[in-house]
Amino acid sequence: MRTAAILLVLVATAVASLSLGLRNAGPAALWHALAAPEPATALDITLREIRLPRLLAGLLAGAALGMAGTVMQALTRNPLADPGLLGIGAGAALAIVLGALATGRADGGAMAMMAFPGAAAGAAAVFALGGGFRGEMGPVRLTLAGAALNAFLLSLVTAIALLRGDALDIWRNWVSGSLAAAATRPLAAMAPIAAAGAVLALVIAPMLETLALGQALSRGLGARLLQTQGLALLAVTLMTGAAVAVAGPLAFLGLVTPLLARRVMGQSLRGQLVGAALLGATILVAADLAGRLVVPPAEIRAGVMVALIGAPVFLWIARRLAPGAGT
Amino acid sequence: MPSLHRRTLHRRTLHRRTLLAGIGAALAAPALPARAAEIRIAHAMGETVLPAPAARVVSLGFTTHDTVLALGVQPLAVRYWYGEAPGAIWPWAQPLIEGPAPEVLTGEVSAERVAALAPDLIVGIGSGISRAEYDLLSQIAPVLMQPEGQPAYGLPWAGATRLIGHALGREDRAEALIGETHAAIAEMRARHPGWIGRSAAAAYHFGGDTGAFTARDNRTRLLTDLGFVLPPQIEALAAPEGFYAPLSPEDLSPLDADLLLWIAGQENLADIAALPMRRVLAAHREGREALAAGDLAAALSFASVLSIPYALERLEPELAAALDGDPATLPPAAEAAGLTA
Numbered sequence: 129m130r131t132a133a134i135l136l137v138l139v140a141t142a143v144a145s146l147s148l149g150l151r152n153a154g155p156a157a158l159w160h161a162l163a164a165p166e167p168a169t170a171l172d173i174t175l176r177e178i179r180l181p182r183l184l185a186g187l188l189a190g191a192a193l194g195m196a197g198t199v200m201q202a203l204t205r206n207p208l209a210d211p212g213l214l215g216i217g218a219g220a221a222l223a224i225v226l227g228a229l230a231t232g233r234a235d236g237g238a239m240a241m242m243a244f245p246g247a248a249a250g251a252a253a254v255f256a257l258g259g260g261f262r263g264e265m266g267p268v269r270l271t272l273a274g275a276a277l278n279a280f281l282l283s284l285v286t287a288i289a290l291l292r293g294d295a296l297d298i299w300r301n302w303v304s305g306s307l308a309a310a311a312t313r314p315l316a317a318m319a320p321i322a323a324a325g326a327v328l329a330l331v332i333a334p335m336l337e338t339l340a341l342g343q344a345l346s347r348g349l350g351a352r353l354l355q356t357q358g359l360a361l362l363a364v365t366l367m368t369g370a371a372v373a374v375a376g377p378l379a380f381l382g383l384v385t386p387l388l389a390r391r392v393m394g395q396s397l398r399g400q401l402v403g404a405a406l407l408g409a410t411i412l413v414a415a416d417l418a419g420r421l422v423v424p425p426a427e428i429r430a431g432v433m434v435a436l437i438g439a440p441v442f443l444w445i446a447r448r449l450a451p452g453a454g455t
Numbered sequence: 456m457p458s459l460h461r462r463t464l465h466r467r468t469l470h471r472r473t474l475l476a477g478i479g480a481a482l483a484a485p486a487l488p489a490r491a492a493e494i495r496i497a498h499a500m501g502e503t504v505l506p507a508p509a510a511r512v513v514s515l516g517f518t519t520h521d522t523v524l525a526l527g528v529q530p531l532a533v534r535y536w537y538g539e540a541p542g543a544i545w546p547w548a549q550p551l552i553e554g555p556a557p558e559v560l561t562g563e564v565s566a567e568r569v570a571a572l573a574p575d576l577i578v579g580i581g582s583g584i585s586r587a588e589y590d591l592l593s594q595i596a597p598v599l600m601q602p603e604g605q606p607a608y609g610l611p612w613a614g615a616t617r618l619i620g621h622a623l624g625r626e627d628r629a630e631a632l633i634g635e636t637h638a639a640i641a642e643m644r645a646r647h648p649g650w651i652g653r654s655a656a657a658a659y660h661f662g663g664d665t666g667a668f669t670a671r672d673n674r675t676r677l678l679t680d681l682g683f684v685l686p687p688q689i690e691a692l693a694a695p696e697g698f699y700a701p702l703s704p705e706d707l708s709p710l711d712a713d714l715l716l717w718i719a720g721q722e723n724l725a726d727i728a729a730l731p732m733r734r735v736l737a738a739h740r741e742g743r744e745a746l747a748a749g750d751l752a753a754a755l756s757f758a759s760v761l762s763i764p765y766a767l768e769r770l771e772p773e774l775a776a777a778l779d780g781d782p783a784t785l786p787p788a789a790e791a792a793g794l795t796a
Contacts, residue, residue: 150705170735174705177731234722235729236663290562294537294720301662308704309663312729425692425703427664 130392131399134406141410145186145417146179150424177311185310186413186430189375190385192322192367194408195401197382198389199329199367202336202397203360204267210383211368213274214361217377218281219250220369221302225288228298236312239302240373244318247369253277255361260354270357305376305431307416318370325366326405332359333397378431380438381408387445411437496621498600500589505597508624509576513569513596515560516581520544521759522616523578524551525632526625531572532558534582537720538753545753547765564588570595576622580615583607609672609698612636612758632760639764640680643771647682650778654712655683660719660727665702667709672698673758674718677766681774686712704732711736714777715744717794718752724792739795742782745773746789 147153151171153161161175196211203209212218223246228234258273259266289296335356371378385408386400393403415433422428494505513532514520520533520543529552535543542556560568564584569577569592577598579589584598592598599622601610613633620629644651655678657668667689668675675685688709692700702709707730715738717727724746733739747755747770754766773786785795 150703167734170706170732173731173735178704228722232722233725234662234720235725237725237729238722292535292561294722296562297537297662298722301664306663309726311731312726420703420705425706426695426701427703 131402131406134392134403134410138406138410138413141413141417142183142187145183145413146175148417149174149179149420181310181313181315182307182416183413184315185307185313185374186416187409188315188319188322189305189307189371189378190381190409190412191405192325192371192408193378193382193412194385194389194404194406195326195329196364196367196371197408198386198397198400198404199336199360199364200382201386202333202340203357203364204271205340206267206271207387208383209271210380211364212377212379212382213254213271213278214364214368215250215254215274215277215281216247216365216368217250217372218278218285219253220244220247220372221285221299221377222246222281223249224302225285225295225299229288229292229295234294234298234301236309237314239298240313243373243376244321244369247372248365250277250281251361251365251369255358260358260361302376303431304429305372305378305434306429307375307412308427308429310374313374315374318373322367322370325363325370326401328359328363328366329401330398332356332363333401336360337397375412376431378412378434380435380442381412384438384442384445385411388441391445494622494624496599496618497603498618499603499605500586500598500600501593503576503597503599503622505576505622509574509597509622511573511575512578512623513560513572513574513576514557514578515564515569515584515592516578517583518757518759518762519578519580519582519615519619520557521548521757521761522619523623524548525616525760526620526623526628528623528625529553530557531574532560532569534564535559535561540753545757545762546750547754547757547761548759551761564592566591566595578619578622580610580618581608606671606697611676612673612760612763616760636760636763637680639767640677643767644680644682646771647775647778650714650774651682653683653714653778654686655679655714655716656686656689656710656712657716657718658710659699660717660723660730663726665704665707665730667692667700667702668718669694669698669700674755677755677758677763678714678716683714704730707732707736711738713743714738714774716747716774716777717744717789718747718755720752721748724748724794728793733794740782742785742795743777744789744794745777745786746792746794747773748788748792751788 146158151174153171153175157171158175161172165172165176193211200209200211201207220243223242224239227242228239231238254274254277257277258270285299289299339356385404388407389400389404393399412430412434415437416430419428419430419433494508496503512523512528512530514523514530515534517534517536520530523530533543543559544552574596577592577596579598579600589598599618601607616629616633620626657674657678659666659668669689670685679685692709694700719727738744751766751769754762773788776784776786789795
């Protein structure tokens with residue numbers, strides 16, 4: 129019932145994001161553009177080649193980040209954990225800045241191709257530093273390793289950006305995520321990667337719930353601790369890496385969506401994952417839509433709008449919590 | 456004895472000092488009128504007061520080193536803007552470098568590095584420095600800024616040349632350079648009477664955002680100096696930063712002028728070619744879309760007395776192909792970048 133309600137909100141948001149903009153499109157125009165487009169009309173081009181890719185990128189990145197955040201928070205048992213903690217955003221940013229300097233390209237497609245390998249390398253480094261390969265990984269260790277590597281990589285990016293004016297421009301355009309260039313981003317390549325991560329997350333959800341009982345107890349219950357942790361990180365990396373490649377880093381979405389999903393969907397982690405996917409997609413698509421409606425013809429980046437919308441939601445949740453309560 | 460000896464020595468030294476002072480005064484005499492005519496230039500952040508024309512110059516503006524070099528002064532340090540030009544000196548300015556290359560200042564302005572060069576003038580026009588940075592740098596040497604009421608970036612090139620020429624005591628040279636540049640523009644304009652009165656839009660695409668350069672930008676000014684007019688749709692756009700106006704990716708129609716000139720770094724060409732709404736522009740369909748990339752884009756963006764002649768020579772065939780009335784002849788650079796497909 130709740131899932132259906134959220135799904136309905138998502139569909140309404142998606143239709144609005146296709147219909148509204150500089151030129152508004154009614155249902156007939158929408159149908160016409162999607163079913164029988166005429167190649168040279170401004171509205172059909174807008175709908176098919178600008179708004180539709182933006183919507184698809186928003187659905188992909190929003191759902192992926194919502195689910196990745198939920199896995200992260202379950203894995204670290206920390207309600208403030210965010211996929212960014214895994215060094216994914218920082219790894220992607222460094223790969224993009226270095227890649228753009230090395231190849232002399234800064235177009236959306238080229239940047240996005242560098243993002244996923246950088247994100248994966250960042251996550252692998254956090255895993256290694258957190259003791260993952262020695263079988264000594266724990267939530268605190270992982271969080272600390274992630275925070276440290278994140279700070280280190282981002283200061284590297286900042287140092288390069290401050291020394292090289294062109295790197296600064298590339299990074300500045302990258303660092304606040306946006307769906308505006310969605311048409312040039314590798315949506316088709318990233319969709320299966322994100323889907324693989326999502327399936328993996330749903331499969332290991334019950335194991336993660338056992339893990340949440342505490343390591344000693346879960347070991348007693350026979351949970352395969354390391355294997356579960358490793359698979360969870362893999363799922364987070366696949367989903368966050370794909371999201372970063374299509375939309376750039378989106379601060380806050382991976383943090384606030386799981387909190388919201390937990391309130392709406394209750395305790396089952398699988399339920400939370402489904403809820404977080406729908407809510408994350410809704411928030412991101414709505415943020416992108418709002419960003420292009422507030423100050424036309426200029427646009428505010430979706431990454432900025434997510435934080436503008438997300439922060440009040442976050443505060444609202446915080447105010448409703450009883451002091452000392454868990455989320 | 457020792458004291459007497461010392462006194463003798465002292466007297467002798469005194470004597471020598473008097474003598475030297477006398478020579479010094481004699482030598483300084485012709486310079487005295489210049490000293491009296493100290494240089495005062497009022498600007499947006501105060502006043503630049505130079506006791507004499509500046510000779511040790513640190514150029515903090517992202518493009519002002521062109522002007523300093525053109526006026527015959529080797530800057531001690533230049534500011535890195537973007538690109539791969541060695542020493543931040545682009546091809547049009549390279550032949551004017553004599554002796555060791557100027558130091559290159561990258562990123563934030565380091566007052567310490569500027570101070571170490573012991574300049575007698577810091578050119579801050581087009582540098583975007585803040586009031587706090589201005590105050591700090593002013594303790595090192597007088598800082599020259601843009602005139603009151605002018606934006607930090609996009610001061611008209613002739614005005615910037617005149618101001619820097621004044622500070623360097625080379626007003627005549629500055630006027631000559633401005634005159635030569637105007638003449639080069641006028642010659643090109645005279646070769647193409649058909650361009651006069653036609654509309655032209657200078658466009659950028661950068662980091663996913665597309666937009667137009669406004670009338671307060673030197674790139675647009677060069678097009679209007681060549682006889683083109685700015686389309687009223689661009690005049691009407693809101694330009695929060697003054698020199699450029701962002702457009703929605705859903706509507707690029709303000710760019711649909713008789714001439715659409717993309718000014719873009721090489722790294723953004725693939726994104727421009729992929730812009731969906733370009734396809735509905737008449738300028739695109741009719742082969743009136745030209746491209747300035749690489750060194751030509753930089754030369755237009757530097758808009759100095761050195762870079763404008765360099766740019767004109769390379770721009771002319773591109774504009775001619777765009778405006779020849781034949782959709783089949785495409786501007787070579789745009790065609791090479793796949794913009795005309």
